[in-house]
Structure formats: C-alpha cells, structure tokens
Amino acid sequence: KAGVTQTPRYLIKTRGQQVTLSCSPISGHRSVSWYQQTPGQGLQFLFEYFSETQRNKGNFPGRFSGRQFSNSRSEMNVSTLELGDSALYLCASSLVAGAGDTQYFGPGTRLTVL
Amino acid sequence: AQSVTQLDSQVPVFEEAPVELRCNYSSSVSVYLFWYVQYPNQGLQLLLKYLSGSTLVKGINGFEAEFNKSQTSFHLRKPSVHISDTAEYFCAVSHSSASKIIFGSGTRLSIRP
Numbered sequence: 001k002a003g004v005t006q007t008p009r010y011l012i013k014t015r016g017q018q019v020t021l022s023c024s025p026i027s028g029h030r031s032v033s034w035y036q037q038t039p040g041q042g043l044q045f046l047f048e049y050f051s052e053t054q055r056n057k058g059n060f061p062g063r064f065s066g067r068q069f070s071n072s073r074s075e076m077n078v079s080t081l082e083l084g085d086s087a088l089y090l091c092a093s094s095l096v097a098g099a100g101d102t103q104y105f106g107p108g109t110r111l112t113v114l
Numbered sequence: 115a116q117s118v119t120q121l122d123s124q125v126p127v128f129e130e131a132p133v134e135l136r137c138n139y140s141s142s143v144s145v146y147l148f149w150y151v152q153y154p155n156q157g158l159q160l161l162l163k164y165l166s167g168s169t170l171v172k173g174i175n176g177f178e179a180e181f182n183k184s185q186t187s188f189h190l191r192k193p194s195v196h197i198s199d200t201a202e203y204f205c206a207v208s209h210s211s212a213s214k215i216i217f218g219s220g221t222r223l224s225i226r227p
Binding site: 035042043044056090 | 146157
C-alpha cells in the first residue's frame with residue numbers, strides 16, 4: 001500500500017504570497033491531520049479533517065486554513081506568508097479520527113519564505 | 115491541558131550500548147502515549163504506543179517503553195543501539211477521547227562507533 005504523499009516536497013515563496021500544500025492519505029484512510037515543525041517551536045498541531053469536516057484546530061492564525069475532499073485528499077493554504085511560516089509541514093493520515101489511532105506521516109513539504 | 119516534557123535534547127551513546135530516552139507527561143485525564151522517530155529529511159514513524167493494558171510496550175526496531183502512571187513517565191529504552199538508530203525521537207500524548215497529538219520537543223540520539 002502506498003504511504004502518505006505530500007506535494008510539493010520543497011517550496012520557496014516570498015513574504016505576502018500565499019501557498020497551497022497537498023496531502024494524499026493512505027488508501028482507505030479518512031482522517032488527515034496537519035502539523036508544522038520548526039526548530040524553535042517543534043511539532044505543532046494545525047488541524048484535523050475527517051469526512052470533509054474540520055474536527056480539531058490548533059492555535060494558529062486564520063491565515064492558515066485547510067480542507068478535505070470527498071476522496072480524503074487534503075490541502076492546506078497559508079495566505080499572506082510571513083518569514084516565520086518557514087517550516088516543514090507534515091501531513092498524517094489515519095483510518096478514522098479515533099483517539100489512539102495510529103497516524104501515518106508523509107515526508108513533509110519544506111516551505112521557505114524569503 | 116496536556117503537555118509532554120522530554121528531559122534530554124541530545125543523548126550521545128556508543129554503538130551496542132543501552133539507551134534510555136526520558137519522557138514525562140502531564141494531564142488531568144486519561145491519555146494515550148506514543149513514541150515516534152524521525153530520520154533525517156523524513157517524516158515521522160511510529161515506534162510504539164500505549165493505549166491500555168500491560169505497562170510494558172514493545173515496538174519496532176527493538177525499542178520498548180514503560181508506562182508509569184504514578185511518575186507520569188513513558189521512557190523509551192533499547193538494550194543495544196546501532197548506528198542506524200541515529201535519529202530524533204519524539205514522545206507524544208493524546209487525550210483518550212480525542213485524536214489530536216501533542217508532541218514533546220524531541221531528543222536527538224547520536225550513536226558513536
């Protein structure tokens with residue numbers, strides 16, 4: 001079974017631009033979560049989607065948004081990029097959005113904001 | 115609210131030596147506990163998880179962890195490490211009724227030959 005895929009793997013943007021990252025979960029998985037990883041703040045939860053509905057949201061500004069499609073693929077969008085948004089963005093999928101469910105992570109998208 | 119503390123940011127050990135990576139959590143409710151590993155330029159991979167039952171949990175690659183409720187700890191151990199174990203290790207916690215995971219700050223394990 002193919003793992004979680006994320007595209008693109010690397011992105012370079014400038015301040016003020018917006019960016020869209022994509023995540024394709026493992027086949028049959030219906031839950032997708034997004035995390036931001038930075039050297040200073042570590043791994044922080046962004047949001048979780050299940051059956052096209054956002055179930056949980058972390059403490060990020062409204063510039064960060066996401067959605068999930070009927071095939072469980074998910075996208076996250078960051079508008080008006082700031083230098084501090086430079087990070088590795090990780091997507092994880094699980095069968096359902098249940099506590100204790102194993103989350104399988106993709107390789108991440110490394111975003112650099114100049 | 116839950117939180118996770120990984121007491122060591124870096125742990126250097128010699129190859130074939132035992133290792134313990136420490137993790138403490140705080141929560142006022144029942145939790146699930148996880149250890150993930152991240153190899154350079156890769157995503158995270160689940161090593162093991164504790165949901166309930168036996169407090170000694172065995173995972174992949176020869177790792178195990180022990181859940182200690184009274185000390186609110188979930189330390190990760192391996193009796194003999196290999197160069198290929200060089201990676202960053204993250205302890206994580208989730209509420210037993212929610213899937214959101216809170217990660218610790220990570221411990222970088224470096225293996226010396």
